[in-house]
Amino acid sequence: MSYIILGCIFLVSVIIYDQLNYKWKKRDLVGRKYKIPIVGDFFNKSEKTLKNYVDMWNKGVMTCNMILHKFIIIPRETKTVRDVFARYRDFKPTGPVIMDKVLGADNFVFSQGEIHLKFCRFLKQLLNNDAIQKYTNIQQKIYDKYLNLWSMSNKPLIMTDMIKNMAIEATIAVLCGKEDLDKKSISELSEDFFILVKSFDLVNLPLNIPGTNLYKSIQARNRILNKLRVYINDAKNDIDNITSSTSSHIGVDKYKSLIHDWIILENNDFTDKEIEYTLLTLILASQDASASSLVWTLQILADNQNVVDDLKIYGDNFLHSVVKEILRYRPPITMMPYEATHDTKLDNIPIDKGTIVIGSIYPPLQDSNVYSEPDVFKPDRFISPTVDQNNSYLVFGHGTHICIGRYLAQLSLANFIKVILKNYHLHHHITENSQIVDIVTGATYPRDGCILTITKNTKN
Ligand code: HEM
Helix, strand or coil: CHHHHHHHHHHHHHHHHHHHHHHHHHCCCECCCCCCCCCECCCCHHHHEHHHHHHHHHHCCEEEEEECCEEEEEECCHHHHHHHHHCCCCEEECCCCCHHHHHCCCCHHHCCHHHHHHHHHHHHHHHCHHHHHHHHHHHHHHHHHHHHHHHHHCCCEEHHHHHHHHHHHHHHHHHHCCCCCCHHHHHHHHHHHHHHHHHCCCCCCCCCCCCCHHHHHHHHHHHHHHHHHHHHHHHHHHHHHCCCCCCCCCCCCCCCCHHHHHHHHCCCCCCHHHHHHHHHHHHHHHHHHHHHHHHHHHHHHHHCHHHHHHHHHCCHHHHHHHHHHHHHHCCCCCEEEEEECCCEEECCEEECCCCEEEEECHHHHCCCCCCCCCCCCCHHHHCCCCHHHHHHCCCCCCHHHCCCCHHHHHHHHHHHHHHHHHHEEEEECCCCCCCCEEEECCEEEECCCCEEEEEECCCC
16 A cells, blocks of 8 residues: 555655656646646647647647657747757757767767768768759659650549659669669568658667567668668779779769769778668668658649649749759758757747757748748749748758758759659649648658649650
């Protein structure tokens, strides 16, 4: 009996402490008056819809929440959000506990300062606007292959799942030089990357035993790494077999992928393990965001025939504006979690070490002071963007961790659009869920999966 009483006293004390801790951290911020005991908003699955986040952002310029013991601060204003991204000494990117166990705690994306700089400087040369232009042909070839396949079915198709295979095939071709991968490898890679992203829930058991998410994702990671190792060795052999001048540099077509360029450029600065894990990280970071942007591109083009007509008339400058507006109107990533590395302040609000601070990407993209009628798709706004528009354009983040693949992501969309314009007509079967934006494994998708009938232009 006395054990039960002691147990109850302990539980009540924990709940009181938990509540006081929340109140203390919350101070005057907008948020729940009382925390749901112990678990906080952990079971609140409504978070998966963008609208729920929008409701939260609308409540105040700085709101707060708590999941289990993690206190979360959610700023909304562009200037504050840019601060979170830019103040790398105060805030670092963070993710689910198991993420560093899968990707390696020493992975460059978790690093700060010199180590991070070393990787970024190197990767920048491989992914800058000049270096990536040579991928245009292979991307267009792969996009055309899939669109053609879909057009042959002659019936409405749900695009979301199918597009993931196309995205992975294009990514592997560009990053690893593997063109014409067999169907089995593509779907194995696609499934394994899906296991990885799916397992990155905010809270997970950090135990590597059969049945846990960590176990499943380590198995998936190992299968992916085994494949990447083969691709890297094949690239090394390709380069050994090139007998002509060795003075070539990146951008030259014969080095057909990022990994080929890497091998040519690198001076033993990176270990094999670092190369494999970096490649894994690049594909992982690109996969879902790219798939999401491709799906939205299909849906938006199908819904805006006037833009399709304009694209046929105006040149690459307008195409670039369309790509930018697609990513603003339906950004694949709507927020990035950062963590305070020490006690600090944000807009004069005290932030304790370990607090999660959300880099809110979506609200700055919807700021009506910067983008008139933000909920309307208007590519013209980016023909000559203002300084404010550039500052609010946080689609790819900002600061030292800004997306390293941003040029490639935009080139991919431009190439996808070019192929559609040349050969295909898109008919969107609009449902009541077409404009509901769900957040699935971190990226945005239309709730109905985007149902399209794709037909081939008869003129060609
Ligand atoms: C439309 C497609 C994409 C979107 C919307 C997107 C968005 C983002 C965002 C918001 C971040 C966080 C930036 C920050 O914290 O400041 C990020 C980081 C990153 N992205 Fe992308 N991304 C896309 C495609 C890609 C591609 C194609 C690649 C690789 C080829 C890539 C590789 C990365 C990497 C490695 C990081 C982490 C960078 C670091 O921590 O230093 N992303 N991306």
